[in-house]
Amino acid sequence: MNEMNASMPETPTTAGPTLDGRVPDGDIATKWENHKFSMKLVNPNNKRKFEVIVVGTGLAGASAAASLGELGYRVKAFTYHDSPRRAHSIAAQGGINGAKNYTNDGDSVHRLFYDTVKGGDYRSREANVHRLAEVSVNIIDQATAQGVPFARDYGGLLDNRSFGGAQVSRTFYARGQTGQQLLVGAYSALMRQVGAGSVELHTRSEMLKVVVKDGRACGIIVRDLLSGEVTSHSAHAVVLATGGYGNVYFLSTNAMMCNVTAAWRAHREGAFFANPCFTQIHPTCIPVSDDFQSKLTLMSESLRNDGRIWVPEGFDDNRSAAEIPEAERDYYLERKYPAFGNLVPRDVASRNAKTVCDESRGVGPLKNGVYLDFAAAIARDGAEAISAKYGNLFDMYQRITGENPYEQPMRIYPAIHYTMGGLWVDYNLMTTIPSLYAIGEANFSDHGANRLGASALMQGLADGYFVLPYTIGDNLADMLGQQAVPTDDPVFTNAVADVQNEQQRWLSINGTHSVDYYHRELGRIVWDYIGMARSKVGLEKALSEIPTLREEFQTNVRVLGSAKTLNQSLEKAGRVADFFELAELMARDALEREESAGGHFREEHQTDDGEAQRDDENFSHVAAWEWNGVGTAQTRHREELTFENVALSQRSYK
Amino acid sequence: MAQTTDQRYRVTPVRPQSRQYPFPLNLYQSAVGRKWVMAITGIGLIGFVLVHMVGNLHVYEGPAGMHKYAESLRTLGNGLIPKGAVLWLLRVGLLGMFVLHLHSAITLSRMSGNASENAGRISGAKKYEGGRDHVAATFASRTMRWTGPIIALFLFYHLADLTWGWWLGDAFVPGDPYHNVSTSLGNLPVAVLYVVANVALAWHIFHGAWSMFQSLGVNNPRYNQLRRGLATFLAGLILVGNLSFPILTQAGLINEDKRYCPIGEIEGNACLAEQALDH
Amino acid sequence: MSSGHSETINVTLKVWRQEGPNENGGFEVHQQTISTDASFLEMLDQLNEQLNEVGTEPLAFESDCREGICGTCGVMINGRAHGPQTATATCQLHMREFHDGDEIVVEPFRAAGFPVIRDLAVDRSPLDRIIESGGYISVNTGAASDANLTPVPKAAADMAFDAAACIGCGACVAACPNSAAQLFTSAKIGHLGLLPQGQAERWSRTENMVETMEEFFGSCTNHGECSAACPKEISLDFIAFMNRDYVKAKIKNRALAGQH
Structure with missing residues (x-):
């Protein structure tokens, strides 16, 4: 680790003190139960004396705001969308895990816990994961009671499927739109509280600053995206539920507006940012088709159950798929991993696709994909059977690419779609700034270095419905009798001025390129060097290229219009600026983490077979970065991870 | 001092909720309830149109058959209540349904107009400056607001023509519908007017008879596909029946020459006996 | 190549521009050259890049997931909500649905209950x-x-x-x-x-x-x-x-x- 620092003398990283996750003592199975009992409570009549701000209204934010409102807290919820129902949680397709064991196949809380820790490649906090598995069952109950139309069997009971390589069927699903249905459930619970007056909903409002007074979060600064008005909002606690940062890659499966701004601005106020280099790649997305591509679309992973992945054996082969004879096709996954074949885990499938494309064996007009071929499956089962299974996906593919997957193989390529890193939080989901919480994808806590399929929805809702509403009281109870900091306090008025100045600065640059131009360029660097496979050389390259590009962005971007109206370029400018700073931290984090774990693959650290090689001795910890001001290196803190209940092991899929 | 931007009520209601009237008036206060009333009155009116059409087929039996039919209407419920009372009740009911149907149509269409007006600051009532491409709406559904008034105006003409005898003048013989019909429809422009109006009526029913199922919430996948068929059948039946009168009159089938009784004589039942002998 | 259907087409865009909710709006005409593989919104992205280059404020339009599930996008395209393809949100509409030389009229979703915020964005x-x-x-x-x-x-x-x-x-x-x-x-x-x-x-x-x-x-x-x-x-x-x-x-x- 220190050798790295030697090579980057201009920004040395100092190792900070060890962080304490404040995990309660005791047996893993009873920790949460005991903790709930030992936490301080706020009397029901006193709850209305507390104001809580929730930023973001996706699964985590909406469920938290609704639950806090139900409890009696005075809640203000903020979203930059026009409605809470738009959050990107909506796009999750596959399902949500719940350790219900309805299928009687031996599932249990402990097994879900075990699978999640192992799937996360042993880089998550055991206690958090166990709690997640415990409340997973309550989530299914809650969602069902809200009217979420989960799939049912003919007896009218809930149906399950196995997902993401799990050996039990514990995934609840609502066709291919589980995220949408769960979000609509949380949204309706939230709207019920809005109607009841316990939650004040602020739509089209973007949080641009966390306000901290005397070391404690006391409010936020918000810009109304329609009028440009910058306002202050104070509260006893601030909850960030603002999602992940996959859009740092520009092209990802994230929605267009997903950004890191809220989390990053909290980071700049003192909240540590943990494991930014842990990002997840999804192997089956539709490849980029042209220079104006704005985002990538995910195709369900289930396609790999019947599709065969191949590329031409020769380099720069320009023939169409049909013209390439069977003997000249390389079914590389089947060849390299005879046991798992096309069903190897996401990261393995992704890296292999990158390898063959880098070798100039990619397919499609831009040579940037691999074939996912259903010809064999159609010949075996008939087109009708394949259509029954994947009809919707095939239609979607055809709509986007104009190609008929029944007649020619699909083209797929990996893309970024989830970020495991995020704001560091303790067991109570509080960041390193007291009274500032982070939940859902915005925090780092539960997935370690790799997230299992159908676990994102679970974690967002666990945090929002069943964890934060308990743990927040422990902190608030101490503040009884204290008024929220008034919004005319200088900490607020100064923060408002900062935000307004920032807006004016963007508008005054009047350079030559658009915000999107720089975002795209940044994304290219991040994808090339901090993407599927990372190397010391590449990361150092990223660390030298990002600041240069950022400098150009800061002086040469062109943002037209005014700050007083809807101005989408202006909104994006601030978000991209934050992505620049984050990208640099990602590179640094990736460089420091001298091992391969989950989504973080360092080329220097692989087994002889090309598999990820962890270094449990030196890196069984969370890296949490502390902001030290613009242009100053961030301090790398560590939270040691101990594994008392799950034995460490190395993955192999041969 | 920053203020809370309460954005929850940014959009001002087009039709703010007013105090609820007592049942059943509150039903009529809401648009969904009003559509329900429209559907119910629509059923009544279609029923009337059907019966009216079927009854008028008696014209093909000649003046006596026609007279018998007219007389039977007047003597509905005879023996129980005074002559003509049921007919008057029906007329009042019909008028009531007609007024409700019309009122709900006018108010609902105004409500929809308000909900579309000034949308995005474009001049005029047009919703889309760049034009619309209708996909599902039928010609009939989009012209309900035109066929409706055409029918209403025609209805007035029709009553004035054959019930009150305003236009026929001296040629109008009260109590001799055969004569009045054949005289009126024998006039080509009048026949054309009847054709046009009845086409409008059929168009109106073609959409209305389907639409009423929706408005009433009569919906079941088992028979949903029959709803369109039924509406088409009803509209077609009424169209064919009603168009036959002006067309066949013009063709000479309904003709004064064909009558057995002298004009006016039928009133005193003088001819009925004669006719009975003929057959 | 297998995806040989891809071509470049020229279209005439007639897009609605409106400064704010209380301003009068009107159509603006722009020529676009675009690959048929691009999505409709990517074509608008391209238009915005060009507008930004010449110093005109970009067109405001809303979209987010671009996978047809979040419901953020939506404009009238040639008189149809979400354009000519059935069962398809605007973001999933691709330019291969159009032909070289087409005129495409783009208007916001209109209703008194959906006041225009700016250009194609409505509340x-x-x-x-x-x-x-x-x-x-x-x-x-x-x-x-x-x-x-x-x-x-x-x-x-x-x-x-x-x-x-x-x-x-x-x-x-x-x-x-x-x-x-x-x-x-x-x-x-x-x-x-x-x-x-x-x-x-x-x-x-x-x-x-x-x-x-x-x-x-x-x-x-x-x-x-x-x-x-x-x-x-x-x-x-x-x-x-x-x-x-x-x-x-x-x-x-x-x-x-x-x-x-």
Whole structure:
């Protein structure tokens, strides 16, 4: 680790003190139960004396705001969308895990816990994961009671499927739109509280600053995206539920507006940012088709159950798929991993696709994909059977690419779609700034270095419905009798001025390129060097290229219009600026983490077979970065991870 | 001092909720309830149109058959209540349904107009400056607001023509519908007017008879596909029946020459006996 | 090559520009050269790049997931909500649906209940007001019983899902000649009203949601344009379901007549 620092003398990283996750003592199975009992409570009549701000209204934010409102807290919820129902949680397709064991196949809380820790490649906090598995069952109950139309069997009971390589069927699903249905459930619970007056909903409002007074979060600064008005909002606690940062890659499966701004601005106020280099790649997305591509679309992973992945054996082969004879096709996954074949885990499938494309064996007009071929499956089962299974996906593919997957193989390529890193939080989901919480994808806590399929929805809702509403009281109870900091306090008025100045600065640059131009360029660097496979050389390259590009962005971007109206370029400018700073931290984090774990693959650290090689001795910890001001290196803190209940092991899929 | 931007009520209601009237008036206060009333009155009116059409087929039996039919209407419920009372009740009911149907149509269409007006600051009532491409709406559904008034105006003409005898003048013989019909429809422009109006009526029913199922919430996948068929059948039946009168009159089938009784004589039942002998 | 269908076409764009809610707007004409592989919104992205280059403020239009599920996008394209392709939201529409030389007229979704914010962006918050007035099942967090306690007949669950597929984009209102929001409202009423969990509040929900809807939107005349424009192809059957439930809600003795 220190050798790295030697090579980057201009920004040395100092190792900070060890962080304490404040995990309660005791047996893993009873920790949460005991903790709930030992936490301080706020009397029901006193709850209305507390104001809580929730930023973001996706699964985590909406469920938290609704639950806090139900409890009696005075809640203000903020979203930059026009409605809470738009959050990107909506796009999750596959399902949500719940350790219900309805299928009687031996599932249990402990097994879900075990699978999640192992799937996360042993880089998550055991206690958090166990709690997640415990409340997973309550989530299914809650969602069902809200009217979420989960799939049912003919007896009218809930149906399950196995997902993401799990050996039990514990995934609840609502066709291919589980995220949408769960979000609509949380949204309706939230709207019920809005109607009841316990939650004040602020739509089209973007949080641009966390306000901290005397070391404690006391409010936020918000810009109304329609009028440009910058306002202050104070509260006893601030909850960030603002999602992940996959859009740092520009092209990802994230929605267009997903950004890191809220989390990053909290980071700049003192909240540590943990494991930014842990990002997840999804192997089956539709490849980029042209220079104006704005985002990538995910195709369900289930396609790999019947599709065969191949590329031409020769380099720069320009023939169409049909013209390439069977003997000249390389079914590389089947060849390299005879046991798992096309069903190897996401990261393995992704890296292999990158390898063959880098070798100039990619397919499609831009040579940037691999074939996912259903010809064999159609010949075996008939087109009708394949259509029954994947009809919707095939239609979607055809709509986007104009190609008929029944007649020619699909083209797929990996893309970024989830970020495991995020704001560091303790067991109570509080960041390193007291009274500032982070939940859902915005925090780092539960997935370690790799997230299992159908676990994102679970974690967002666990945090929002069943964890934060308990743990927040422990902190608030101490503040009884204290008024929220008034919004005319200088900490607020100064923060408002900062935000307004920032807006004016963007508008005054009047350079030559658009915000999107720089975002795209940044994304290219991040994808090339901090993407599927990372190397010391590449990361150092990223660390030298990002600041240069950022400098150009800061002086040469062109943002037209005014700050007083809807101005989408202006909104994006601030978000991209934050992505620049984050990208640099990602590179640094990736460089420091001298091992391969989950989504973080360092080329220097692989087994002889090309598999990820962890270094449990030196890196069984969370890296949490502390902001030290613009242009100053961030301090790398560590939270040691101990594994008392799950034995460490190395993955192999041969 | 920053203020809370309460954005929850940014959009001002087009039709703010007013105090609820007592049942059943509150039903009529809401648009969904009003559509329900429209559907119910629509059923009544279609029923009337059907019966009216079927009854008028008696014209093909000649003046006596026609007279018998007219007389039977007047003597509905005879023996129980005074002559003509049921007919008057029906007329009042019909008028009531007609007024409700019309009122709900006018108010609902105004409500929809308000909900579309000034949308995005474009001049005029047009919703889309760049034009619309209708996909599902039928010609009939989009012209309900035109066929409706055409029918209403025609209805007035029709009553004035054959019930009150305003236009026929001296040629109008009260109590001799055969004569009045054949005289009126024998006039080509009048026949054309009847054709046009009845086409409008059929168009109106073609959409209305389907639409009423929706408005009433009569919906079941088992028979949903029959709803369109039924509406088409009803509209077609009424169209064919009603168009036959002006067309066949013009063709000479309904003709004064064909009558057995002298004009006016039928009133005193003088001819009925004669006719009975003929057959 | 296998994707040989890709070509470059020239289209004439007539896009609606409007500075703000209280300004008068008008059409602006732009020529675009674009690959047929691009999505419709990517074409607008390209237009914005060009506008930015020449110093004209970019066109404001909304989109987010670009996967047809979040419901943020939506414009009228040649007189059709979400454009010519059925069951497709604007973001999933691709330029291969158009031909070289086409004129494409782009307007915002219009209704008095959807005031234009700027250019193609409109305020659809009245849809949230409808949900807020009753589009939920009142169950506090933690109050739920075991998920398998109440079986739901598969047919009803599937039908409820069909309704729940609504993405709240507002295309139904935009496409409706009457600016009615019946399809949106009835989808939620249908979704919750078909499930056993939704029975306790069925009648009050229907009453409240319908009456809130009527504050902002027009009256349904059963044209069917909404369903045809709906990216999720939600059926008109739900409108019938809602109409019936509304009248029942008004007539029923809710205390004694039970829930069904």
